[in-house]
Amino acid sequence: MPSLYGKQITDGKTPMLLTITRNLEKTLLRSISERYGIRYDSLSYTVPPKIELGELALPVAFDLARRVRRPPAQIAGELASDAGRLPGIGRVEVAGGGYLNFHLDRGALARDLARSIGRERFGCETDPGPGGKIIVEHTNINPNKAAHIGHLRNATLGDSFVRCLRFLGREVEVQNYLDNTGVQVADVVVGLERMQNRTLEEVAAIGGKFDYVCWDVYAQVSDFYQRSEENKQWRSRTLQAVEAGGNPTAELAQHVAMRIVDAHLATMERINVRYDLLPRESEILHLHFWDTAFRLLKERGAVYYVDEGKNRGCWVMNTAEAPVEAPRAESEDDEKIIVRSDGTVTYVGKDIAYQLWKFGMLGLDFQYRKYPRETGHPLWITAAEGDGADAPRFGHAERVYNVIDSRQAYLQSIVVQGLRALGYTAQADNSIHFSYEMVALTPACCDELGFPLTEQDRKRPYVEVSGRKGLGVKADDLLDALELKALGEVRARHSLPEEEARRIARAIAVGALRYFLLRFSRNTVIAFDLREALSFDGETGPYVQYAAVRAGNIFRKLEESGEKAPPLEGAHPGLDAFLEENDEIWDLVCQAARFPEIVRQISQNLELGQLCKYAFSLAQKFNLFYHKHHILSEADPLRKGHLLLVVDLVRRQLEKALDLLGCEVPARM
RNA sequence: GCGCCCAUAGCUCAGUUGGAUAGAGCAUCUGCCUUCUAAGCAGAGGGUCGCAGGUUCGAAUCCUGCUGGGCGUACCA
Numbered sequence: 001m002p003s004l005y006g007k008q009i010t011d012g013k014t015p016m017l018l019t020i021t022r023n024l025e026k027t028l029l030r031s032i033s034e035r036y037g038i039r040y041d042s043l044s045y046t047v048p049p050k051i052e053l054g055e056l057a058l059p060v061a062f063d064l065a066r067r068v069r070r071p072p073a074q075i076a077g078e079l080a081s082d083a084g085r086l087p088g089i090g091r092v093e094v095a096g097g098g099y100l101n102f103h104l105d106r107g108a109l110a111r112d113l114a115r116s117i118g119r120e121r122f123g124c125e126t127d128p129g130p131g132g133k134i135i136v137e138h139t140n141i142n143p144n145k146a147a148h149i150g151h152l153r154n155a156t157l158g159d160s161f162v163r164c165l166r167f168l169g170r171e172v173e174v175q176n177y178l179d180n181t182g183v184q185v186a187d188v189v190v191g192l193e194r195m196q197n198r199t200l201e202e203v204a205a206i207g208g209k210f211d212y213v214c215w216d217v218y219a220q221v222s223d224f225y226q227r228s229e230e231n232k233q234w235r236s237r238t239l240q241a242v243e244a245g246g247n248p249t250a251e252l253a254q255h256v257a258m259r260i261v262d263a264h265l266a267t268m269e270r271i272n273v274r275y276d277l278l279p280r281e282s283e284i285l286h287l288h289f290w291d292t293a294f295r296l297l298k299e300r301g302a303v304y305y306v307d308e309g310k311n312r313g314c315w316v317m318n319t320a321e322a323p324v325e326a327p328r329a330e331s332e333d334d335e336k337i338i339v340r341s342d343g344t345v346t347y348v349g350k351d352i353a354y355q356l357w358k359f360g361m362l363g364l365d366f367q368y369r370k371y372p373r374e375t376g377h378p379l380w381i382t383a384a385e386g387d388g389a390d391a392p393r394f395g396h397a398e399r400v401y402n403v404i405d406s407r408q409a410y411l412q413s414i415v416v417q418g419l420r421a422l423g424y425t426a427q428a429d430n431s432i433h434f435s436y437e438m439v440a441l442t443p444a445c446c447d448e449l450g451f452p453l454t455e456q457d458r459k460r461p462y463v464e465v466s467g468r469k470g471l472g473v474k475a476d477d478l479l480d481a482l483e484l485k486a487l488g489e490v491r492a493r494h495s496l497p498e499e500e501a502r503r504i505a506r507a508i509a510v511g512a513l514r515y516f517l518l519r520f521s522r523n524t525v526i527a528f529d530l531r532e533a534l535s536f537d538g539e540t541g542p543y544v545q546y547a548a549v550r551a552g553n554i555f556r557k558l559e560e561s562g563e564k565a566p567p568l569e570g571a572h573p574g575l576d577a578f579l580e581e582n583d584e585i586w587d588l589v590c591q592a593a594r595f596p597e598i599v600r601q602i603s604q605n606l607e608l609g610q611l612c613k614y615a616f617s618l619a620q621k622f623n624l625f626y627h628k629h630h631i632l633s634e635a636d637p638l639r640k641g642h643l644l645l646v647v648d649l650v651r652r653q654l655e656k657a658l659d660l661l662g663c664e665v666p667a668r669m
Numbered sequence: 670g671c672g673c674c675c676a677u678a679g680c681u682c683a684g685u686u687g688g689a690u691a692g693a694g695c696a697u698c699u700g701c702c703u704u705c706u707a708a709g710c711a712g713a714g715g716g717u718c719g720c721a722g723g724u725u726c727g728a729a730u731c732c733u734g735c736u737g738g739g740c741g742u743a744c745c746a
Contacts, residue, residue: 044686059688066726096689098726142746183745236744314744333671333742340744347746409673410741437674438740461738468745489708508708520682523674525739532681532695536708539682539694546708554705605685613683616693627710647705669708 017597019125020088020104021045021056031082032060036068036075051587054093054101061098072098106586107576113593114645117652118568123596124168131170132398135358136162136434139176139268139275140404142184143257145218146211147267148472149517149528150405150439150465156517156662157436158403159273160608163660164599173394176275177354180257181282182347184218184467186239189253191217194234195224200252211263212474214256219470236342243285243344254282267475269375271510272662277394278381283366284350284357286384292362293353294339302421303338313341317421319414336414348411352418359427360396368394401606403434406523434606436522440464441473445528449473462527473528482509485534486542494668504666508542511663515541518661519612539616541663547619547626548658548665551651554631558644561632565648566641578642584628585646588621592653599660608661615657622650 025043033039040060048057061076068075073094080092080100090103116123138158141151158174165172179185192198196217206213225232241249261278268274284290294315297303303315309332320334338349356362366382368391373379380391404412412433419428440462446453451471457463465472486505490496496504516533520526536542555565566572579586598614601607631647634640655665 044688046686046688049689053689057689059686062688062726072726099689140746179746187745311744337744342744344744346744404746406674407740408746411746440739464740493706493708521685524682525675527681529681535695537695538708540708542708543694546706550705550709557705601685607685609683610685613693620693623709624711626705630704632705669706 017109017123017593018600020086023086024056024083024089024102027083027086028058028060028079031079032064035078035082036064038064038067048095048099048101051583051590053095053099054103055590056102056104058100058102059098061094061100065098076100104590106579106589107572109593110575110579110589110645110649111572113589113649114568114570114572117649122167122653122656123593133171133173133396134165135173135175135395135397135400136165136403137175137177137358137400138162138403138434139264139273140179141264142179142182142467143260143264144184144188145215145260145467146209147264147475148465148467149475149478150472151264152271152475152478152513153436153439153517153526154403154405155268155273156271156514157434157522157608158401160514160518160611160660160662161401161403161434161602161606163662164602164608164611167596167599167656167660168603170603173397174274174276175358176278178257178261178278178280179347180254180261180280181239181242181285183235183239185253185257186235186242187221188214188218188256189242189249190234190238191221191224192256193238193249193252194231195221200248200255203252204255209263209476210259214260215467215470215474218467222468236344239344240342245282245286265373265379267479269373270476270479270506271514272664274375274377275379276392277368278371278379279354279366280382281350281354283382283384284353285345287364287366289353289357289362289364290345290350292364293356294345294349296356296422297338297352297418300422302418306335311335311337315339317414317418319417348414348418351411351415355400355415355419355431356422356424356427358395358397358400359424359430361422361424361427365395397430399430399432401432401434403436405438406435407438409433409435434522437525438464439517439526439528441471442527442529445530446471448530462525473530478533479509479513482512482534485509486512486536489536490669500667504668507664507666508536508545508669511541511545511658511661512536513541514662515544515612518608521607521609539612541658541661542669544615544619544654544658544661545663545665546669547622548651548654549667549669550626551622551647551654552665553668554644554647555651557632566645568645568648572642572645574638575642575645578639585625585643588618588625589646589649591618591621592649595653595657611657611661615654615661618650618654618657622647622654625650 028043029040043058043060046057046059048054061072061079064075065072076094076098080094084092088105088108090105093101095101113123136158139151139155141147162172162174192203225235238249241247242253244250303317306312306314306316311332314337316335316337318334319336336348337346339345353362357364367384367386368380369383369387370389371379371381402412416428416431419431442462443453443458443460446463453463483505486508487501490501490504558565579589598610602610629643631640631643634643658665
């Protein structure tokens with residue numbers, strides 16, 4: 001029977017509830033072994049359907065019943081008597097024909113949670129020995145056009161995952177890789193230089209939203225290539241010039257790439273996404289990362305030169321599971337080109353070098369420069385020459401997560417295969433493709449946005465976003481629409497100074513957007529629906545934010561009337577009886593206590609949607625509580641104190657959950 | 670062709686440990702603002718968990734086959 005928490009990665013902190021369940025597991029495993037002579041590696045817990053039935057349930061008696069051929073309820077009864085005297089557990093019951101249901105000590109757990117929250121731990125207890133550094137690579141937008149909704153899904157997944165890991169006490173380095181020497185940049189350079197005949201000076205003089213300008217240029221360049229063979233040749237020529245560097249075309253490419261990078265950073269800052277390092281592909285090339293990796297790959301025979309057939313003149317990697325001696329024509333299908341016949345390197349090739357560097361296995365390092373941003377968060381970029389500043393020690397990770405959409409699974413597997421071929425088995429095992437499905441547009445949405453569709457596309461459930469066709473919803477446009485709508489809602493409710501109203505509208509817009517993109521499971525294709533994305537009602541970020549704002553208002557009003565909230569680390573006399581008598585309120589507290597457990601699960605299954613679901617259900621339970629109990633007018637001071645404590649616990653957990661989702665709690669809503 | 674993924678309420682989705690009566694939101698309908706803000710709350714209707722077998726005390730969940738759809742299999746990424 002698999003463990004509740006699956007394969008453990010060494011996290012820095014342990015959820016409070018987990019300490020209780022671990023104790024319980026230890027005791028029960030021993031007693032099962034002694035009573036029935038059966039050994040399990042671990043026990044799996046579930047949550048009972050109703051809080052009246054307890055907080056934890058074990059279905060282990062059903063499995064034992066079959067093995068020892070006795071009724072499950074009888075077995076559960078025997079185990080119950082063994083587990084009744086553990087710290088933190090109030091009582092044990094047998095229910096549902098054989099479930100072992102545990103009722104926790106409500107007062108003790110609530111007090112522990114309050115103390116933990118007071119110490120900014122939110123229910124996590126410190127565990128010794130955190131693991132090594134984790135690198136999370138995300139965003140990675142080709143710096144040749146404006147960011148679109150698909151990129152936003154990537155960035156929010158990556159960013160919230162990073163927030164979760166850091167919450168659990170892990171050291172995390174966030175890298176946003178810039179493919180500034182790739183084909184896509186070259187395409188825009190061809191568009192500007194060859195199609196529009198513009199010089200660097202002329203391009204530099206282009207005002208307004210440069211990423212939007214390039215969006216259109218990129219969408220037109222396919223046509224340009226199709227017009228003549230000569231046009232098409234500019235692609236390869238330009239790419240070679242860009243890779244080589246030190247020529248006007250390369251200079252233009254770098255101007256384009258870095259200006260677009262600035263635009264992307266600005267877009268991501270709007271939704272609270274930050275990075276630690278911007279590794280550039282140009283440095284992978286110019287600092288000979290690729291040359292070194294290439295030499296290693298050749299020495300190990302992981303790549304070989306092809307002098308006949310369709311891959312003639314290329315260096316390739318054989319991707320067949322077991323390399324077989326087959327006729328050329330057949331093995332060709334299993335070859336992935338690493339170096340093209342014109343001598344340029346594919347993305348995968350450069351990515352192998354980059355991945356080796358992330359683990360500190362290349363024996364080379366970048367130079368670094370500070371990259372100025374106004375976020376307060378230090379950002380660095382790789383450079384051929386440093387600026388003398390004291391850069392942190394980048395790279396040298398124990399584990400690497402690459403947040404990349406599922407369509408690139410094949411390429412990611414080749415990178416890992418490259419590591420394996422070089423003998424870096426542990427690093428290959430610790431290279432994790434954080435895979436997620438794309439964001440697509442429904443045909444209806446395309447109509448609404450004025451994109452023409454073919455008859456064939458019209459029949460599909462959704463159409464892929466395509467930068468090449470200029471088909472997609474730009475990130476900034478969507479954010480603008482969200483902010484505008486939110487501003488309208490704010491103004492309808494409050495008369496506030498313009499600046500404050502806008503600040504609140506921004507927080508709501510970000511809350512709506514990030515929640516919308518995170519709430520789906522990773523392998524669900526998001527068929528983008530504008531109406532749904534713009535919604536602030538129901539299961540949305542603003543719903544959760546609203547609950548947090550309501551909770552905050554109670555404390556604001558309390559202070560305005562000159563009263564004080566009960567301290568989190570107080571003795572709270574009478575709390576035990578209060579929680580025993582109020583199942584619904586206890587259910588709310590218990591849900592608040594589960595928070596770190598959810599984060600821990602996410603660190604293992606990478607499903608950020610579970611954090612959304614958690615925050616939403618906590619907000620839902622809070623709204624129910626808020627509706628039923630009028631706190632400030634409560635006459636009984638003791639009861640009022642308990643209610644305030646509950647609000648405080650929930651509010652702090654809600655705020656932290658929102659923080660991990662990358663959402664802020666506005667001052668009012 | 671081969672590989673991976675998906676199919677759950679009218680719509681969009683949870684249900685990643687095989688467990689108790691399959692859950693949310695939206696939409697529809699009925700109520701609730703003199704209150705710590707109604708971006709809220711309460712209630713109603715709505716299900717052959719794609720189909721057919723199998724394993725199991727127990728299957729939306731695991732296995733096999735089928736049907737329908739998506740993605741990948743580029744000298745793009």
